[in-house]
Amino acid sequence: MLARLRRRRPVPQEIQSEPPVLSFGSWAGLDAGSVVQVCHPRWRGVRTVTYAFGDPVIECSDMAGWTDALIRRLSEAGVRVVVIQGWPPGSGDFARAARSAGLNVKCVLHSSPAQHGADPVEALVADEVLDLARTGVLSAVGMVKAGVAEAFASLGHPVIHLPNRAPIVGDLRRQELGPGLQVGVFAEPFWRKNVTTQLLAVGLLDEASAHVMTRPSNRYLDGMRIIEHGELPYDEFLSLQASVDLNLYVTLSECHPSTPQESYLAGVPCLMSRTSSVFRSDEDLWELTTVDEADNPQAIAQAARHLLEEKDEAIRRARDWIFYNDQIAAEAWEAFTAS
Numbered sequence: 001m002l003a004r005l006r007r008r009r010p011v012p013q014e015i016q017s018e019p020p021v022l023s024f025g026s027w028a029g030l031d032a033g034s035v036v037q038v039c040h041p042r043w044r045g046v047r048t049v050t051y052a053f054g055d056p057v058i059e060c061s062d063m064a065g066w067t068d069a070l071i072r073r074l075s076e077a078g079v080r081v082v083v084i085q086g087w088p089p090g091s092g093d094f095a096r097a098a099r100s101a102g103l104n105v106k107c108v109l110h111s112s113p114a115q116h117g118a119d120p121v122e123a124l125v126a127d128e129v130l131d132l133a134r135t136g137v138l139s140a141v142g143m144v145k146a147g148v149a150e151a152f153a154s155l156g157h158p159v160i161h162l163p164n165r166a167p168i169v170g171d172l173r174r175q176e177l178g179p180g181l182q183v184g185v186f187a188e189p190f191w192r193k194n195v196t197t198q199l200l201a202v203g204l205l206d207e208a209s210a211h212v213m214t215r216p217s218n219r220y221l222d223g224m225r226i227i228e229h230g231e232l233p234y235d236e237f238l239s240l241q242a243s244v245d246l247n248l249y250v251t252l253s254e255c256h257p258s259t260p261q262e263s264y265l266a267g268v269p270c271l272m273s274r275t276s277s278v279f280r281s282d283e284d285l286w287e288l289t290t291v292d293e294a295d296n297p298q299a300i301a302q303a304a305r306h307l308l309e310e311k312d313e314a315i316r317r318a319r320d321w322i323f324y325n326d327q328i329a330a331e332a333w334e335a336f337t338a339s
Helices: 002-008 044-052 063-076 091-100 113-118 120-134 148-154 195-202 234-241 259-265 283-289 297-309 311-337
Strands: 035-039 057-059 081-085 104-109 140-143 159-161 181-184 208-212 226-228 246-249 270-273
Touching: 035 044, 044 057, 044 081, 044 234, 063 091, 081 091, 081 311, 091 104, 091 120, 104 120, 113 120, 120 140, 140 148, 148 159, 195 208, 195 246, 195 297, 234 259, 246 259, 246 297, 259 270, 259 311, 270 283, 270 297, 283 297, 283 311, 297 311
Parallel strands: 035 057, 035 081, 081 104, 104 140, 140 159, 181 208, 181 246, 208 226, 246 270
Antiparallel strands: none
């Protein structure tokens, strides 16, 4: 009797991840010799810069369930290079299978050593990617954070520096957010994004309201005017970024962030921390748009006031810097995907 019950027990079915989304509409739309990128649909920063590189994109949240189908389609289309951006789940097995099928596979990593030291998953990804490069599964690895590729290369790892291209920002619909100073603090509220410190800085600005995606749970912030918008579709997020008077992105660890560049391209000044190479080559712009005390609300507020006083100059120079360095990044991408 027990044996019959065991036989009748339903077998759990493996749940396949959501199907991949193709930026190019259909496989018939791919030209032979194309470069195709892969990214996670919900890793907003990585997704943004993936599209900025300009080549066709496959958005996939978990490569494991789609490896065979994707490799077959990529091979039939005559794709020349596959670039995995940010290493979605299942990317390791996908890369091995793609290499065995004769595809040229590369990877771009968007994390930093600070993240590797605090987030075990980030460290495991870096180790896996470097192992696959060492054994020839990956033909090239790019790292977007300035200075990191050189450090890894000095240890014998085959990596190069590959800066992100500028995000694509089109015409934006600006919203009316009310009177007073409107400040965006739109990073996710986890440790390295430093949201609580930045909100405390907003509290030091006269008649200021803070706009966030997700409000931190700290009860001591209850006396502030904080408007929570939730996670928005990308176009609505850009619209909100463009509607405030000032954006703060004073984070504790960055690689080559898109959010500040989106802000300046939308015509809104954005204060950053000194954790990336963005604007570093223009010393005056760097001094104006960054703050060195990232965990000091008073220092952030003081730097924010100064940036608002010089916002027109900051926006003009920032846009010039972005357009110039985007050309450098475009050339680096062409070299990275050339062979």
